[in-house]
Amino acid sequence: MHMANYIAKLGQQIKLRQRVVATAITYMRRVYTSKGMTEYEPRLVSPACLYLASKAEESTVQARFLVFCIKKICPDDKFRYEIKDILEMEMKILEAVNYYLVVFHPYRSLTQLLQDAGMSDRELTQFTWGLVNDTYKTDLLLMHPPHLIALACIYITSAYKEKDTIAWFEELQVDMNVVKNISMEILDFYDSLKTNLEEKINMALCKLPLKQ
Numbered sequence: 001m002h003m004a005n006y007i008a009k010l011g012q013q014i015k016l017r018q019r020v021v022a023t024a025i026t027y028m029r030r031v032y033t034s035k036g037m038t039e040y041e042p043r044l045v046s047p048a049c050l051y052l053a054s055k056a057e058e059s060t061v062q063a064r065f066l067v068f069c070i071k072k073i074c075p076d077d078k079f080r081y082e083i084k085d086i087l088e089m090e091m092k093i094l095e096a097v098n099y100y101l102v103v104f105h106p107y108r109s110l111t112q113l114l115q116d117a118g119m120s121d122r123e124l125t126q127f128t129w130g131l132v133n134d135t136y137k138t139d140l141l142l143m144h145p146p147h148l149i150a151l152a153c154i155y156i157t158s159a160y161k162e163k164d165t166i167a168w169f170e171e172l173q174v175d176m177n178v179v180k181n182i183s184m185e186i187l188d189f190y191d192s193l194k195t196n197l198e199e200k201i202n203m204a205l206c207k208l209p210l211k212q
Contacts (some may be wrong), residue, residue, distance in 0.1 A: 001137040003046045010050055013069045014061055018133065019107065024045060024053035025136045031096045033142065040092065043074075044081050048089035054059045056101045063087060106132045106150035113150055117168045119157065128157045131186065136190050144182055148174065152182035 004025045011021035027049040031040060047070055054061040063083045094101075105191045110132060114120045120130070125169060131153035135141065140149055158165040169176060 002139045003028045003042045006043070007046050007050055009073060010047060010066075010069060014050075016050070016054060016059055016061070017057070019105065020053050020059050021050070022105055022107070022133075022136050023057055023103045024050040025054055026141055027093060027097060027101075029139065030100075031093055034098050040089075044085060045087055045093065046091050047081070048086050048093055052090050052093055052101070056103075057067065106135070106144045106146040106153070109139070109147045109164060110150040110153070113154060114148075117154060117158070117163075117165050118155065119163055119165070121142070122161070124157055124161060127161065128153050130162065131156055132205055134189070140182060140185060148178055148182060150181050152186060155183050156186060157178055169182055 007024050007028065008021050011018075011024070024046075028046055031045055031049070047066055050143070051061060051063060051066055063086050067081065067083055074080055085135075102152075107129075111120075111125075111130065114125055114128060119125075132150065135149055140159060151172070153171075154165070155169070157163070169179075
């Protein structure tokens with residue numbers, strides 16, 4: 001979650017599309033399904049994933065500009081990496097994910113699903129879109145198909161905004177138990193934020209040995 005926030009912050013600094021940020025976070029999470037954080041330093045993996053995602057999503061960022069932005073937002077000198085560090089880690093990331101760069105996002109189906117559910121007005125769309133964005137701070141994207149994550153976010157929005165979508169959900173050929181379970185995981189994530197884990201995670205990361 002901490003590194004997903006870091007990628008998002010870096011993406012905002014560079015003014016990248018949300019899809020690029022989401023792809024970068026997905027790459028980062030894929031890397032750590034097979035590699036440890038002591039093996040691949042997360043503060044280097046994260047910007048390298050963003051660099052790779054920018055190319056995969058046809059929004060290429062120059063490595064020089066990426067390094068400039070890292071130095072601008074990162075106050076700690078020992079994590080201010082150079083161009084060669086980004087390029088070297090990019091190759092390691094490609095190997096770690098077996099060169100599989102395709103990512104299917106919930107965004108693709110979200111707009112159409114909201115329209116079908118009669119929830120396509122601006123307020124409901126923005127609220128649901130925000131929920132989807134936050135799911136990238138969890139492991140859900142590695143565990144469930146993207147359309148089910150989108151449906152879970154719509155389910156939460158309909159409950160929170162008191163929109164009657166029961167009949168619409170009943171018409172869908174999906175397992176509602178799965179949708180509800182995903183919804184509960186999302187709500188559990190928000191509940192966990194109340195414990196203010198960010199500072200503790202940051203302290204833990206700083207104790208990791210610097211191994212690239």
